[in-house]
Amino acid sequence: xxxxxxxxxxxxxxxxxxxxxxxxxxxxxxxxxxxxxxxxxxxxxxxxxxxxxxxxxxxxxxxxxxxxxxxxxxxxxxxxxxxxxxxxxxxxxxxxxxxxxxxxxxxxxxxxxxxxxxxxxxxxxxxxxxxxxxxxxxxxxxxxxxxxxxxxxxxxxxxxxxxxxxxxxxxxxxxxxxxxxxxxxxxxxxxxxxxxxxxxxxxxxxxxxxxxxxxxxxxxxxxxxxxxxxxxxxxxxxxxxxxxxxxxxxxxxxxxxxxxxxxxxxxxxxxxxxxxxxxxxxxxxxxxxxxxxxxxxxxxxxxxxxxxxxxxxxxxxxxxxxxxxxxxxxxxxxxxxxxxxxxxxxxxxxxxxxxxxxxxxxxxx
Ligand SMILES: *Cc1c(COP(=O)(O)O)cnc(C)c1O
Numbered sequence: 001x002x003x004x005x006x007x008x009x010x011x012x013x014x015x016x017x018x019x020x021x022x023x024x025x026x027x028x029x030x031x032x033x034x035x036x037x038x039x040x041x042x043x044x045x046x047x048x049x050x051x052x053x054x055x056x057x058x059x060x061x062x063x064x065x066x067x068x069x070x071x072x073x074x075x076x077x078x079x080x081x082x083x084x085x086x087x088x089x090x091x092x093x094x095x096x097x098x099x100x101x102x103x104x105x106x107x108x109x110x111x112x113x114x115x116x117x118x119x120x121x122x123x124x125x126x127x128x129x130x131x132x133x134x135x136x137x138x139x140x141x142x143x144x145x146x147x148x149x150x151x152x153x154x155x156x157x158x159x160x161x162x163x164x165x166x167x168x169x170x171x172x173x174x175x176x177x178x179x180x181x182x183x184x185x186x187x188x189x190x191x192x193x194x195x196x197x198x199x200x201x202x203x204x205x206x207x208x209x210x211x212x213x214x215x216x217x218x219x220x221x222x223x224x225x226x227x228x229x230x231x232x233x234x235x236x237x238x239x240x241x242x243x244x245x246x247x248x249x250x251x252x253x254x255x256x257x258x259x260x261x262x263x264x265x266x267x268x269x270x271x272x273x274x275x276x277x278x279x280x281x282x283x284x285x286x287x288x289x290x291x292x293x294x295x296x297x298x299x300x301x302x303x304x305x306x307x308x309x310x311x312x313x314x315x316x317x318x319x320x321x322x323x324x325x326x327x328x329x330x331x332x333x334x335x336x337x338x339x340x341x342x343x344x345x346x347x348x349x350x351x352x353x354x355x356x357x358x359x360x361x362x363x364x365x
Contacts (some may be wrong), residue, residue: 005238005271006353009041011049013231017214020229025204031057032210040345046068061087064096073313081105092116099123101131112147121155126174128161142185155188160256163195164221195219202240217341224329235325242268252306253298258283269321274302276348278337285336
C-alpha cells in the first residue's frame with residue numbers, strides 16, 4: 001500500500017449481507033439495488049459478488065447497459081424507466097424490466113410492439129409524492145396496458161418515504177394504500193427498500209429491493225449495520241504522512257478552527273474532500289489508527305486531514321488510518337458530517353484506488 005487512500009471492497013461481506021436479506025425476507029425474491037455505481041462500490045465488481053441475487057435494480061438505462069457489457073445474465077430492472085423510443089428499443093432488446101411512473105412513459109408505448117415485449121412495473125405513489133401514479137389512476141392504466149403489444153407482464157410497485165423511522169405511521173399508511181389497489185392485473189408486487197425489508201414484514205411481497213443494507217449499513221436513523229447483523233463492505237483507508245509536535249494554542253489547518261489545548265502530537269493523514277472524505281466532518285470526528293479512535297482536528301482539506309494524536313503517542317509516518325469501514329461505522333462518520341452514509345459511500349472519488357478483497361471470517365470470528 002502506498003501513501004494514497006484506498007477503498008477496500010469486501011466481497012464476502014456483500015455475500016453475507018445478501019444472505020441476511022434472504023433470512024429476513026425468505027419468501028421474497030431480491031432485486032439487489034446497484035444504482036450510482038453500486039452506491040460507490042463499483043457496479044461490475046458488486047454485481048459479481050452478488051451473483052446469487054435474483055436480479056439487479058439500477059436507476060438509469062446506461063447503468064443497465066453497463067451490466068450487460070459486463071456479461072450480466074440476471075434480470076435487470078430500471079427504476080427510472082425509459083424516456084424515448086430508442087431507450088425502449090434497447091430495453092426490449094436486452095429484456096430489461098422497466099418502471100412506468102408517469103404519463104409520457106405510457107404514451108411512449110403506443111404503437112410499440114417489439115419482438116420481445118417488456119415486463120413493466122407500474123409505480124404507484126402511496127405517499128412519497130415523488131414518482132408514481134395516484135392510486136385511483138392505476139386501474140384505468142392497467143386496463144389500457146393489459147393485452148398491449150409492448151407489455152408481456154404487468155407488475156405493481158411503490159416506494160416507502162419514511163421507513164427509516166419505525167415509529168412513524170407513514171409506512172403503514174403507504175402499505176395500506178398499496179393493498180387497496182385491486183391486484184388482478186399484476187403478476188408481482190414490490191414495496192420494500194432496505195428499511196422496509198428489515199422493519200416491516202408486511203412490506204415483503206414477491207420482490208424486495210434492498211440497497212444500503214447490502215453495503216453493510218443500517219437504513220435506520222441512528223442505527224448501525226452491526227445491529228442488523230450486517231458487515232461493512234467498504235473500508236476507506238490511508239496513511240499517516242507526517243507527525244508533528246504542536247505547542248499549546250497552535251491553530252491547525254485552514255482558518256485555524258482548531259487550537260491545540262496543550263502541547264501535543266498532531267498527525268496528518270493523506271485523505272481529504274478530493275477523495276470523498278466529507279468536508280463538513282466536525283472537530284472530534286473519529287479516525288481509527290492502531291485500533292484507537294483519534295479525533296479530527298481542524299478543517300478537512302482537499303488532500304489532507306489532521307488528527308489529535310495524544311491517545312497514540314507512538315504514532316508514526318506510514319501508520320494505517322481507517323476513515324470508515326471495519327472497526328469504524330460509516331454511519332457514525334456521516335452523523336459527524338451532518339449527512340447520511342449513502343452520500344459518503346457514493347461520494348468516494350475516482351482518485352481513490354479500489355481494491356477487491358474476500359475476507360474469510362470463518363474461524364476468525
Ligand atoms: C434506491 C432505491 C431502493 C433501495 O433503497 P435503500 O434505502 O438503499 O435500500 C429501492 N427502491 C428504489 C425504487 C430505489 O430507488
